[in-house]
Amino acid sequence: MAIRRQEDISDFSELVAARSGALFRTAFVVVGDHQLAQDLLQEALVKAYVAWPRLRDTTKAEAYVRRTIVTTAISWRRRRSFHEHPVALVPDARNADQTERLATHDVLWEQVRSLPTRQRAALVLRYYEDLSEAETASLLGCSVGTVKSQVSAALGRLRKQVRPDSGVLLPDDEAVTR
Amino acid sequence: MTTTLREMLARQASEAGPPSLDIDELVGLGESRLRRRRIVTAAGSAAVVAVVVVTLVLGAALHGAIKRGDAPPVNRPSPSPTEPPAPPVRQLLYSDVPVPTTGTWPLPRKGTIHFGERAIESGNAFVHLDVTDDGFVYTTKDEAWFSDGDNPRQIGSRICALRALRDGGIAHMADAAVITGTAGSLVAWFECADPKSTTLIVYDTGSGREVVRQPMPLCDTGFGCNLDAIIGEHIYFTSTRDTEASSPRQFSYDVTTGRQIPATTSSFADDVRSNPRRLVVGSTWATATPAGSGGKVESLVFRAVGTRLTAFAGEANGESPATVFDTATHRAVQLRLPPGYHPPKGSSYSIFEWLDDNTFALMPELNEPADIITCRLSDGRCRLAVKAGPDHVVRIMPATGLPG
Numbered sequence: 001m002a003i004r005r006q007e008d009i010s011d012f013s014e015l016v017a018a019r020s021g022a023l024f025r026t027a028f029v030v031v032g033d034h035q036l037a038q039d040l041l042q043e044a045l046v047k048a049y050v051a052w053p054r055l056r057d058t059t060k061a062e063a064y065v066r067r068t069i070v071t072t073a074i075s076w077r078r079r080r081s082f083h084e085h086p087v088a089l090v091p092d093a094r095n096a097d098q099t100e101r102l103a104t105h106d107v108l109w110e111q112v113r114s115l116p117t118r119q120r121a122a123l124v125l126r127y128y129e130d131l132s133e134a135e136t137a138s139l140l141g142c143s144v145g146t147v148k149s150q151v152s153a154a155l156g157r158l159r160k161q162v163r164p165d166s167g168v169l170l171p172d173d174e175a176v177t178r
Numbered sequence: 179m180t181t182t183l184r185e186m187l188a189r190q191a192s193e194a195g196p197p198s199l200d201i202d203e204l205v206g207l208g209e210s211r212l213r214r215r216r217i218v219t220a221a222g223s224a225a226v227v228a229v230v231v232v233t234l235v236l237g238a239a240l241h242g243a244i245k246r247g248d249a250p251p252v253n254r255p256s257p258s259p260t261e262p263p264a265p266p267v268r269q270l271l272y273s274d275v276p277v278p279t280t281g282t283w284p285l286p287r288k289g290t291i292h293f294g295e296r297a298i299e300s301g302n303a304f305v306h307l308d309v310t311d312d313g314f315v316y317t318t319k320d321e322a323w324f325s326d327g328d329n330p331r332q333i334g335s336r337i338c339a340l341r342a343l344r345d346g347g348i349a350h351m352a353d354a355a356v357i358t359g360t361a362g363s364l365v366a367w368f369e370c371a372d373p374k375s376t377t378l379i380v381y382d383t384g385s386g387r388e389v390v391r392q393p394m395p396l397c398d399t400g401f402g403c404n405l406d407a408i409i410g411e412h413i414y415f416t417s418t419r420d421t422e423a424s425s426p427r428q429f430s431y432d433v434t435t436g437r438q439i440p441a442t443t444s445s446f447a448d449d450v451r452s453n454p455r456r457l458v459v460g461s462t463w464a465t466a467t468p469a470g471s472g473g474k475v476e477s478l479v480f481r482a483v484g485t486r487l488t489a490f491a492g493e494a495n496g497e498s499p500a501t502v503f504d505t506a507t508h509r510a511v512q513l514r515l516p517p518g519y520h521p522p523k524g525s526s527y528s529i530f531e532w533l534d535d536n537t538f539a540l541m542p543e544l545n546e547p548a549d550i551i552t553c554r555l556s557d558g559r560c561r562l563a564v565k566a567g568p569d570h571v572v573r574i575m576p577a578t579g580l581p582g
Binding site: 003004009012013016017020021023024025026028029034035037038039041042045046049050104105108109112123124127128158167168169170171 | 181187188189192194196199209212213561
């Protein structure tokens, strides 16, 4: 017999049906690996199921799952049970066909994947989820200053790898261009 | 052409596609965690109650003893949780043994044994490996050793199936000289202290002691007895003595009751089907039977077909794709190759270890890179767990003997 009430189970099922696509996309850009993203989402959803009575509404539950995705990804990396192997050498942007948008995307994606997990998570929350620095800090469980330094370090690393004429516009550049 | 970080992340995210989630499975996993949490809480509460009660009893008894000058009687309450805790997750076990540069394989050989994240030097050369819930077992020339990941200790000697090795010959049944179950702590072997008498030994690696020492006169003739399997508390073995065709050949020894009864193909199949961590072959769960137990299906392997690992059943007239069912859930098993993993076409894999009720490890057939793959039954996802070692080593997994 189920421990959770039938009403809770159907609310949980609704959350999975409605939001698992978006949550999966977040997991994927955080870990950069399809299978790990699946594992991560499954783990986060199971944790949400266990914690369901505390979450009450679906908005709160979605935020909880998103937070769990990010924090679990970071802890997996810390425990070294993370099976992703970041590329030892970042592909040289100069070798890519920089006249093609797709190639530029791929080069930048490889570089984002090679970032440390915490930096990558901060970058994803800021520039994919469009969260504010305060919201990112709350989700990562750190201070706004830490978010700033993580994002700055991530962008600094990406700038080093990207030639100015590569066609990649990183956030500061965007701001200037706009 | 320019691109922004936002655009790139949005494009990658959109290419991720939809997740493959099974709500029933998520609910099942959640429920199972909730149940485990309740058990732990109940056990914790019982332990606290037990400590308080023991303290009170001791205090009262000591008080009484001081008054009377007697030793206090102590009655310790034993908390009994309503459900047994989930069995532990087993560690992946293998060893990479250097290939000799000249001559043939001398047996046994030394090598580093990998047990989970630990690497253990066996210290003495070994013939084969096996695993229990508490650690791993390995055999040397005619001895059995156990390690929980630290210093190995000897648990048995004079193992019948390894006698030939000790005498410098070939031990044909070396990989089944000592067997373990897919779950639990039991290890079994036949001991031949005296060349004319055979004794069944069952050792519990959890309690660290022998739990059975049973003379087996029916194994004293012919080529003795071969161990087949440990299913739950039952040790299955086959006698090789030359008897009438109608006489039973396979037997089951119940560790709990000490009873030994003849086994049949169907009684063995029933036992297999009622325990987790087994796969059975058939068109439906109701008709599925274990492979290699005297039934129609003699062997079971998984072959790489496209992006899937497809089950193939070997029968007397050849091999064909088959449906296999997991005995824990009674569900049909469907496995996918790890994403981006491309083994040689037609590569085949067989199960060598169950890590828990939902996960097992597969090894490739001989002459293929000895990558270790682990697969989850719940969603059919597999991953490359350990890549093959360099060319100059051969990989040994549980229940497989050294080559040669």
